[in-house]
Amino acid sequence: MGAADSLRQSPRAREVLRRARSVPEGFVTTYGDLCPGAPRFAGMVMSACHDPTVPWQRIVRADGSLAKGDRQRRLLEAEGVPFRGARVDMRVAWADVESLID
DNA sequence: GTGATGACGGAAA
């Protein structure tokens, strides 16, 4: 896994993970919020990240849909994250990372 | 330098 390792260490990747860690239990944020302008990069970073201190389940798509299916859904429901059908209810569960990061 | 990749976003149909 050489590529994935470097990915995890680049400055931007670290920022993505820093923001991801700032999302409180019971809330979610989006790939676009983790990396404004390059949401796909945030996805790559999350994909390569196996760090247990990163709450990966709290990162969802902008429309509230999930990238990791039922596994992710179970974890979020256990935290009390509200759903509307198959999607997270972003109106009440979205956490603004811009105001959470230092 | 070029081209491929991806846990995306959003506009259009």
Next chain:
DNA sequence: CTTTCCGCCATCA
């Protein structure tokens, strides 16, 4: 409401 399509961009080989 759902699906399709195209733009975006850091990173890597």
